[in-house]
Each structure stands twice: as C-alpha cells, then as structure tokens.
Amino acid sequence: MSKFGIGMAVARLSYNCDLLFRIIELKKDETGRDIAVLYGEDFRLIADAPFTDLKMIDDTERNRFVDSEREKQEHSFSLFKQDYHLIKERNEYQSTNGYSVDQAFFQMPGRVLHLDGDPNYLKKCLALYEKIGVPVYGVHCKEIEMPERIGPLIEQIRPDILVITGHDAYSKSKGKVSELKAYRHSKQFVQTVIEARRKVPHLDQLVIFAGACQSHFESLIRAGANFASSPSRVNIHALDPVYIVAKISFTPFMDRINVWDVVRNTLTGEKGLGGIETKGVLRTGMPFNRFEE
Template sequence: MEVKIGDLVERASHQRDLLFRVIELREDHTSKVAVLFGEEFRLVADAPLEDLIIVSSHEYRERSKEGKNKLDRTYQLFQQDYRLVQQRNEYYSTSGYTADVNYFQLPGKVLHLDGDPLYLRKCLDLYAKIGVPVQGVHCKEEEMPQRINELLVQFQPDILVITGHDSYTKSKGKIGDLHAYRNSRHFVQAVKEARQKYPSLDQLVIFAGACQSHFEALIRAGANFASSPSRINIHALDPVYVVAKISFTSFVDRVNVWDVVRNTITGERGLGGIDTRGILRTGLPFQHYED
C-alpha cells in the first residue's frame, strides 16, 4: 500500500514504538522520505518510505483505547490535586469555615504557542475541561522568536507555553550542542525574547520545549519549566498539566517541582524545572446578578 500524506504510520526500524502522521513526502538523494509528526508525542522525524508500516483504522482505534485509559488516569490524579487545593483555599478564605462568605478566584491566564495546530486543539480542549483561561496561537517554531513580543503585548498572560515539535539527532552533534536539535534553538530564543520584556520568573511563568528538547539551554534562557531532562519524548498534553497546576496554586504558595511533574503523563524524565510561585488569587465578595 502506497504511503500518502495524512496516513498514520509506524517505523519498522524502531520496533513500531511510536505512532506518527505523515505530513510531507520528499525526495532525499536517491530515496523517498516522509516527514513524520508524532500523533501523541511531540516528536518530529524523517524516515524512508520503505521503513514505514501503515496503521489501519481498526488498529488505531484499539491503540487509542489504551492511550485514553492512561489520559483518564492522569486527569483523575490532577482532579484529586485540584480538589485538595480548592479545599485549602476555601478553608483560608472563610477563616477556617467560621465566616459565611462567597469568594471568587482568578486563576493564571495562559498564552499557549504551539507549532502543531492539531496538538494545539487537543490542548485547548483540555484547558477548557480543567477550567484554565487560555489563548491559543498556532505558530511555526522558527517564527516564535519574532512573534513572541507582539503576542505578549496583545494577550498579557501570566503563564506562557512555547511548544511544538523537536528532536535530537546524535549525528549532528553532542547532546549539549544546541544545533543538534531540530527546534530547541527557536524555543530558546523565544524564551530569551520573553525574558527581555518580563525578567522576573514570578511575573511571567514560562514552560518551553517539546520531545527531546535541550532542557538545560531552556532553563538557562529563563524558562521555569522545560523538557526534556533525559531527552525522551513528552506527551502532547503534558504542558497543559504543568501550567494548570501553577494556574490553580495560590500566589502566596510555592509550587514544588515534584508536585508539578509527578502526575504528568511523561514524568520527571521528560519534564523538569525550578521552584515557582503560584498564580491564583482569591477575592470576595462574589456577587451574582440576574440578567
């Protein structure tokens, strides 16, 4: 069966470890090569057509069930954490439940830049499900450094997400060489541009990176959280769980790094960062008016 753009495929040479979607076909010297985007993980790769195995619709549905179960468990863990935070905030806002007051909360606003429009849509759906206020912008990774300032001015976020696709190629350099990564240098430059405008790590919280990204360079550039410490693949929705934790943590509390990454899909091998202040603010009274 001939491989076409849009097909779901796996790589035989990698023991069919990850599911990809074909987004481009091109000639590379004497062979035909497909450019692949990870269907669930933020990885971009090249592969010769003869290495690809097309995944049928039936097989994809069966694989999707397994992935959905993992996503559901992660979401349940996040909900447990969120309920504990809500209970603690309610306790303090009502002076230990002694005051009968109606209070309101202002979670941190997120600006999410994503190099993949399909992943962005999935992330926006999850933000809405969790209740995080967000503005999403599809932006090619190489264009992010040029666009970041105008977008920060336009949306005035509390939290910035810079993500998309990335990969590390050993043949292009050592693991510390930024040029051995497909898009890490663009993420790094975008973070630096954002820090020119917002130098404080608490004024603007930044998550940056994708699969196999240069974690250390992103942290040095000014990111609070980044991927990927062990250069492994991260799930498409991991950035959402990281920033949602920060968005719903009170500004008087410190967000422990382990508390952030432990309930993500990828975990601490794929995500890391520095201790960061929360964003959530609580106010009162809450007034409800009929329309």
C-alpha cells in the same frame, strides 16, 4: 506511485511500531531514497524515516493506539482533579477563616498564552484547558516564527503563564547531546524564551514552559524558562504542557510549587520534564455577588 501519502497514519518498524505518526511531507534524501517526514500523533516528536521503515496503520490498529492513550490521559486527569479539589478546599478554609465566616469567594486562575507549532496538538490542548477550566489564548505558530511573534503577543494578551511548544528531536548525526545545533527546534524555543524574558524578566511574573520531544532542557532553563523538556532527552506527550500549567494556574500566588508536585501528574514524568521552584498564580477574592437581571 507511492503507497504512502500526506496525512496517512504510520508507525516505524525499526522502533517496533511503538508510536503512532502521521505523514506531513514526502521527499528524497541525498542518496535518492524516498523519505517521509513524520509528526507524532500523541508525542511532540518530528522524525524522518525511509519508506522501507514505515508500516501503514489501519483503523483497527489506530483505535488500539487511541484507546491506550485515552486510558493514560484519564489517569493523569484524575490525579489532577484530586490535586485541584485539595487546593480548592484549602483556599475555602483560609478564605472563610476556618469556615467561621459565611462568605462566598471567587477565584482568578492564571491566564495562559499557548504557542504551538502543531495545529492538531493545539486543538487537543485547548480542549483539555477548557475541560480543566484554565483561561487560555491559543496561537498556532511555526517554531521558526515564534521568536519574532512572542513580544507582540505578550503585550496583547498579558498572560500569567506562557507555553512555547511544538515539535523537536535530537539528531546524533548533527552533533553531541550537549550541542544545541543537534536539535530540530530547540534553538527557536530558546530564542523565544529569551525574547519573552526581554518583555517580562521576573520568573514569578511570567511563568514559562518551553520545549517538546527530546528538547535541550538545560539551554531552555538557562534562557529563562521555569519548566522545560527534556532532561533525559525522551519524548513528551502532547498534553504534558497543559497538566504543568494547570497546576501552576490553580496554585495560590503565595504558595511555592515543588517541581515534583508539578511533574508527577504528567504523562511523561521526570525523565521528560523538569524545572525550578516557582510561585503559583491563582488569586482569591471576595465577596462573590451573583446579580440577577
């Protein structure tokens, strides 16, 4: 009987145990070797590995991974909060005519529709959206089902921002880096972006982030995504899409977002994430009346 099981925490010896994975499937390859299908615990990567390449991770080692990731997340969140407060102060200054008018105002951040191929990642992302204050509707959906589901979801939710993500990986054995067929789920992400653009063609009426670890960045941008992964075919963090769309959600619709301003506060950076110049979606209104019963 195998010592490995579904849901077990493991790392890959051939990569010096650099990332934490969980086992989602056990199978045999064409030669009869025992193989585990792995999902990254904090990075949007799917991988196959033989049992001989796996190391079981105990609670102590797992806590070290968790503590390291928590530190990175707190750093990114603090950078985002700095940006958010600057944007809020500027909006307040403009809305009150340089503080010369004593008038309360309200803000309507962009609404997000987030499709995720991994329910655990979706749960983590929804918690961060709530912490930041971004209105979101989250849907767990297998990558292969996304193209057919996206149209009705857009009609139902009418989002300002769309996130299409889950798991992906480039496989050298399946083709060149430039070939879409060499990627686990990039083709499905591209098809989903195309279907979304059939519903909302304008790049500033629906802002789209698409992709996961090592995804085919160029195809996603050509399909109509505003932001995508992964320019250098590196792994991206599970929470990176949240930091990107939060920046867009809280940037006024009259302002253009510099790509570097969006990418710099993510956990992965410009090697894993990129995009095109895009308008924000935040709208400010007044007066703000607080009615009491």
